[in-house]
Amino acid sequence: MEKIKIQTEYIKLDQFLKWTGVAESGVHAKDMILAGEVKVNGEVEERRGKKLYKGDKVEIAGKTFEVE
Template sequence: MDRIKISTEYIKLDQFLKWVGIADTGAIAKIMILNGDVNVNGMVSKERGKKLRKGDIIEVKDIGSFEII
């Protein structure tokens, strides 16, 4: 599991996918999220704007898992 440090209160899920290099564009991030390829804290998340905060665990199908610190 990779640990990703943020310096803000939160980061939105689609922005996170772009920031860590999983999705090259927002459109790709949107498709991944709507396809159900992303879990947040063990549950499928289909909200592009879901706010991720410190302690959240993000799992991306076929890629890996990340913890926000």
């Protein structure tokens, strides 16, 4: 599991995917989310504006990231 440190209270899911380099662009992040390819804390998440807080776990493409 890779830990990703953020400097703010939260980060939106689409921004997080770009920040980690999993998504090449906002459009790519949106497409991945709408296709059901992203899990947040074990549940498929289809809202690209979902707010992620410290301790949340994001699974995508066989990788797991933890917001820190």
